[in-house]
Amino acid sequence: VVGVHWYRFEVAAAQPGPVRLDMGLDLMIRRGLTALRSADTIIVAGWSAPTPQITDALNRAHRRGARIVGFCSGTLLLAATGLLEGRRAATHWHLHEHVSERFPGIEIATDVLYVDDGDILTSAGSSAALDLALHIVRLDHGAAIANHVARNMVTSAHRHGGQQQFVVAPAAPCDPEDTISATMEWMICHLDDDLSLMAMARHAHLSTRQFARRFIASTGTTPHRWLTRHRIMRAQELLERGSLSIEEVAHATGFGSAAALRANFTPQVTTSPADYRRSFAGH
DNA sequence: TGGGAAAACCGCCAGG
DNA sequence: AACCTGGCGGTTTTCC
Numbered sequence: 001v002v003g004v005h006w007y008r009f010e011v012a013a014a015q016p017g018p019v020r021l022d023m024g025l026d027l028m029i030r031r032g033l034t035a036l037r038s039a040d041t042i043i044v045a046g047w048s049a050p051t052p053q054i055t056d057a058l059n060r061a062h063r064r065g066a067r068i069v070g071f072c073s074g075t076l077l078l079a080a081t082g083l084l085e086g087r088r089a090a091t092h093w094h095l096h097e098h099v100s101e102r103f104p105g106i107e108i109a110t111d112v113l114y115v116d117d118g119d120i121l122t123s124a125g126s127s128a129a130l131d132l133a134l135h136i137v138r139l140d141h142g143a144a145i146a147n148h149v150a151r152n153m154v155t156s157a158h159r160h161g162g163q164q165q166f167v168v169a170p171a172a173p174c175d176p177e178d179t180i181s182a183t184m185e186w187m188i189c190h191l192d193d194d195l196s197l198m199a200m201a202r203h204a205h206l207s208t209r210q211f212a213r214r215f216i217a218s219t220g221t222t223p224h225r226w227l228t229r230h231r232i233m234r235a236q237e238l239l240e241r242g243s244l245s246i247e248e249v250a251h252a253t254g255f256g257s258a259a260a261l262r263a264n265f266t267p268q269v270t271t272s273p274a275d276y277r278r279s280f281a282g283h
Numbered sequence: 284t285g286g287g288a289a290a291a292c293c294g295c296c297a298g299g
Numbered sequence: 300a301a302c303c304t305g306g307c308g309g310t311t312t313t314c315c
Contacts, residue, residue, distance in 0.1 A: 197291060207305050212292070224291055224313085260314065 010035055014054055033057040041067040041136070044074035045129075055081040062119065069136070070122040071129040078122065079103045089122040090115045179204045180211075180218050184226075191231050192254045197223055227254075232268050235261060239277040246273050 011027070012035035013019060019027045036042055036057040050058075058081050062068055070078040075091035078084050079099055088107045091099055096108050109115050114123035114132035123132035137149055183204040187195060200223055201211035215223045235253045238244055244252065250261035258273075266272050271279070 208291090209293090209305055210303085213304090216293095222292065228313095256314080263314085 007041075010039075012036065014051060036061045036066070037064075039066055041069060043069040043071060044077050045071045047073035047076045050077050050080050058083060065119075067136075068120045069132065070120070071132070072123065072126050075099070075122045078120070079106055083120060084122075087117050087120060088115050089117070089120075090124045090128070091122060092125045179206070180214050183211075184219075187227060188230060191227075191234050192252050195227055195254065200227075228264050229268070231255060232265055235265060235273065236269065236276065239273055249273065 010031050011029050012031035013029040014033055016029050016032045019029055021027060033053060042061055062083055068083060072092045073095060075089050076095055076099060085105045088109050090109045096110055099106060100108050113128040114121060114135060121132060123129045183200055186203055197208050201208040204211050212223055219226055231253045235249050238249045238252060247258045250258045255261040262273060269276060
């Protein structure tokens with residue numbers, strides 16, 4: 001990134017030294033808890049029961065004014081240090097019940113990707129950590145830089161990912177009330193069909209008005225905007241991989257014509273479909 | 284590239 | 300009273 005003084009990043013553990021990760025990777029950790037004395041931002045990225053030393057170091061850092069961040073199950077560790085008492089926080093949905101039972105003083109946000117509580121920020125499952133991290137970059141460096149970073153990450157994340165990442169389901173997965181996310185999944189599977197607002201509403205057994213209203217409430221965007229965003233993402237995927245013509249890609253993604261695809265694609269992605277494909281030609 | 288039809292959006296309101 | 304719902308119409312966006 002040009003012209004910004006970026007973050008200095010260090011990894012710290014209660015006991016410095018080699019740590020073997022789940023996947024067999026060895027990580028050499030050089031810093032101990034003393035690193036928490038000077039850090040501006042401290043990210044807790046996972047769970048293990050906090051020793052008194054860890055609890056103490058985090059609490060001191062917080063009192064000193066350091067920004068505390070919990071990714072995924074890191075929120076559970078923060079909860080155990082008492083830092084989240086009386087606050088709202090996010091964590092992986094596997095842990096929702098566990099945290100609320102064990103820490104009744106903490107309000108668990110089940111419907112969002114992350115919670116910004118000022119000096120303490122927490123995020124849900126691992127991909128939500130990206131959202132929170134970008135949020136922090138936005139706070140520190142502004143939207144333009146954050147978007148720049150996001151674009152970089154999205155292109156590479158997107159290239160390797162399948163559909164999973166598109167499922168926007170921060171809400172609890174088994175919530176029977178959640179007819180909206182069921183409809184969203186259905187939409188993802190039928191991007192190539194004619195998905196009118198009425199068709200979506202019919203699938204959700206709601207009036208168009210009510211469907212639109214609930215949709216906005218749970219996604220923050222309107223049904224049609226959401227739909228075209230996902231159609232474009234699918235188009236990007238097809239352009240990257242396949243050998244379909246632009247016209248075929250347009251049809252496979254529910255845009256009636258190449259013209260309609262271009263009209264939507266170009267402003268969103270800031271390059272035309274053809275250019276986009278060219279930029280991936282080497283991969 | 285442009286204009287007009289169609290669809291989507293959204294504030295508002297009445298009714299449950 | 301504090302919701303949620305569905306319809307109306309004016310405005311905006313999308314489509315061809």
